[in-house]
Amino acid sequence: MSKTVNLKIDGVNVEVPEGYTILDAAYKAGIKIPTLCYMKDLNAIGACRLCLVEVEGARSYLAACVTTVSEGMVVNTNTPALRKSRQKTLELILSNHRTDCLSCARNTNCELQTLCHENNVDMDRFGRSNLEPDIDDSAVHLIRDNSKCILCRRCVAACSVNQHVAVIGPTKRGYDTHIGSAFGDPLDATSCIHCGQCIVVCPVGALTEKDESEQVWAALADPTKHVIAAPAPSVRVQLGECFGMPIGTNVHGKLPAALRRMGFDSIFDVDTAADLTIMEEGTELLDRINNGGVLPLITSCSPGWIKFCEYYFPEFIPNLSSCKSPQQMMGSVSKTYFAEKQGIDPKDIFVVSIMPCTAKKFEKTRAGQSASGYPDIDAVLTTRELANMIKRANIIFDKLPDEDFDPVFGMASGAAHIFGATGGVMEAALRTVSEILTGDDAPKIDFSEVRGTKGIKEAEYDLAGIKVKVAVTSGLENAHQLLTMIKNGEKEYHFIEVMACPGGCVNGGGQPIQPSFVTNNLNLRHTRAMGLYNQDAGMQLRKSIDNPVMNELYDTYFGKPGSHKAHEILHTTYVEREIY
Amino acid sequence: MKNTVVVPYTGTPEQENELKEWLIENKDMQGLTMPALQKAQEIFGYLPRAAQTIISEHTGVSLEELYGIATFYSMFRLYPVGDYKISVCMGTACYVKNSQNILDKLEVLLKIKEGETTPDGKFSLESCRCIGACGLAPVIMINEDVYGRLTGDELEGILAKY
Structure with a gap:
């Protein structure tokens, strides 16, 4: 038993483990101390001064997010002076914040707005700011508007602490302080990997994805275009959050129903392409193991990870699976196999992928991603952009019936669904690879060692006498540590799954933004991932290799996994990039 | 920025x-x-x-x-010091005599911001705290030369000397 500490907060006696902050102790006592810059396990710097509390005997107010509890402490969080202090702090922040709330992407989902509302703030107390937009829209995936930035540094922490990229940071001092890149360079000139983790931690509208919804509306209105919608695995357990549903709700049936009503001509499931990825990647793994290929094989589904590898670990490029990501496979088979089958010219097909990810907006622009001669993917929407489009289409989401995806690419295995969580790609691959190796059509299904939100997971499996050592990691700081250990010869594996975002796609940069009060007190990654694992557990079809769509595709089109044709359409190459 | x-x-x-x-x-x-x-x-x-x-x-x-x-940190420079280093005094006396105006005017004339250096390396522009010539406020120094009681209109002529 670890030691505990007794203290009193707002008259409530509370006992918490030693080392707790006042903020966490208050939460346990049912008290919500307001915060703005604080993010659990990421950014505890006591900068915003909203969580100030009165500690009896202390000389000044203390920041609850960085002050640890001590025995007998008496804390007040709700005195008239503290309420006044919070109000003034918010009014000062507002005086230097461009308040175009009505047209701001974060309107109604802005932590500053909520706090101002809750604290009865006077917007005019220090005069309204007359700030002009201060925009960097150089990168393919996001727009930074520093006139809305409140300098909480949450994005800086996400970029450096979680992602090991560190291309943004505070620059200059005092009034001139702003978040930017070295030498005032535009983000596009840096080694940004487009993961979008900065966007999902931003409490205000200073960081938003580059919205592609207008292009999609235009395509939908164009009668000459066959517009295909293709949502990724994790989108179905997240989209509901945008419509007030509990976190982790699976809307697998409502998702195609909404897309159909918006006017998409075909509604395909990227999960089907995830099964295709497993067929190709599993074959690649077996080939490398049997024929002395470069090992460990490392997954290539996460475009943020791919770009990180190209910048920071180019020596591992030969280890990357040559398979395109499920998004790109979806686009390439839509414009080749599907186009031929339906007799549609691929130039008239417009593929819209719906992704948990902002790096997918970059991935679609990469070289070698146009199997049909036209780009595999035409537009990438994040889960958030899709939610906004559904609202604009006047659809009452929670009243939608459950419908199916369209045939051809509408059926997927449980293995494909779990692609959206860290460990999911690994588990999906192991299910199919173990069937191929053992020849047993009812092999091991649950590889629970690779599940969960731990930063680095390891396991060793015996598949028909072949020992396969695997590792799974998410968050690029973790990936950095894992690859460094491999480089130094401390670790050896056959197969590694890397996802750029901590927790995998369920915590991707394109997912619905939950306020820090939620993320600080709930294991968001786990709750969202459970929506996927529960769906998988309830299915008959749990292995990619059993998906009838795969039989059809390989029998009539590709021949076999890893065939010449499969390589032309489903595989790609990578480039070494110079660190900025 | x-x-x-x-x-x-x-x-x-x-x-x-x-x-x-x-x-x-x-x-x-x-x-x-x-x-x-x-x-x-x-x-x-x-x-x-x-x-x-x-x-x-x-x-x-x-x-x-x-x-x-x-x-x-103000001790770090991001630009090489120019051949002629212009220091605009922003100490209390100069500041109340509107040395901000002098600095603004110099920024316009030299087409650089405070802390920067002209691309030809000739002038660098920075602000400093009191140089001890409060009686002459507002004051600038160009290397060792001191110019005081400035209104702003004379700056162009001063720069032309260098």
Whole structure:
């Protein structure tokens, strides 16, 4: 038993483990101390001064997010002076914040707005700011508007602490302080990997994805275009959050129903392409193991990870699976196999992928991603952009019936669904690879060692006498540590799954933004991932290799996994990039 | 907040090697970042991008973080000192005599911002605190020359002398 500490907060006696902050102790006592810059396990710097509390005997107010509890402490969080202090702090922040709330992407989902509302703030107390937009829209995936930035540094922490990229940071001092890149360079000139983790931690509208919804509306209105919608695995357990549903709700049936009503001509499931990825990647793994290929094989589904590898670990490029990501496979088979089958010219097909990810907006622009001669993917929407489009289409989401995806690419295995969580790609691959190796059509299904939100997971499996050592990691700081250990010869594996975002796609940069009060007190990654694992557990079809769509595709089109044709359409190459 | 001017890099391979050697010698030093930036400024006279990149490569500290430090502390320079260093006094007496106006005018005339250097390397512009000539407020210094009781109109003529 670890030691505990007794203290009193707002008259409530509370006992918490030693080392707790006042903020966490208050939460346990049912008290919500307001915060703005604080993010659990990421950014505890006591900068915003909203969580100030009165500690009896202390000389000044203390920041609850960085002050640890001590025995007998008496804390007040709700005195008239503290309420006044919070109000003034918010009014000062507002005086230097461009308040175009009505047209701001974060309107109604802005932590500053909520706090101002809750604290009865006077917007005019220090005069309204007359700030002009201060925009960097150089990168393919996001727009930074520093006139809305409140300098909480949450994005800086996400970029450096979680992602090991560190291309943004505070620059200059005092009034001139702003978040930017070295030498005032535009983000596009840096080694940004487009993961979008900065966007999902931003409490205000200073960081938003580059919205592609207008292009999609235009395509939908164009009668000459066959517009295909293709949502990724994790989108179905997240989209509901945008419509007030509990976190982790699976809307697998409502998702195609909404897309159909918006006017998409075909509604395909990227999960089907995830099964295709497993067929190709599993074959690649077996080939490398049997024929002395470069090992460990490392997954290539996460475009943020791919770009990180190209910048920071180019020596591992030969280890990357040559398979395109499920998004790109979806686009390439839509414009080749599907186009031929339906007799549609691929130039008239417009593929819209719906992704948990902002790096997918970059991935679609990469070289070698146009199997049909036209780009595999035409537009990438994040889960958030899709939610906004559904609202604009006047659809009452929670009243939608459950419908199916369209045939051809509408059926997927449980293995494909779990692609959206860290460990999911690994588990999906192991299910199919173990069937191929053992020849047993009812092999091991649950590889629970690779599940969960731990930063680095390891396991060793015996598949028909072949020992396969695997590792799974998410968050690029973790990936950095894992690859460094491999480089130094401390670790050896056959197969590694890397996802750029901590927790995998369920915590991707394109997912619905939950306020820090939620993320600080709930294991968001786990709750969202459970929506996927529960769906998988309830299915008959749990292995990619059993998906009838795969039989059809390989029998009539590709021949076999890893065939010449499969390589032309489903595989790609990578480039070494110079660190900025 | 973008930087407005680009001054050609004036560093030499010898200077770069000196910095690299120092970084290798001191690689085990705790809190290496600040001394490394100071050393680089001592070698180059300012902190060019090349020097910060070398420090980043040797210490693993990101270029952005180094740049953040270099722009936070006023002792670090991001531009080489010009042949003529213009210091605008922003001490109390000069400030109340509207030296901000003098600084603004110089920024317009030289087409650079405070802390920067003209691309030809001739003038660098910075503000300073009291230079002890309060009776002449507002005051500027150009190298060792002092100009006082300025209204702003005479600045163009003053610059033309150099």
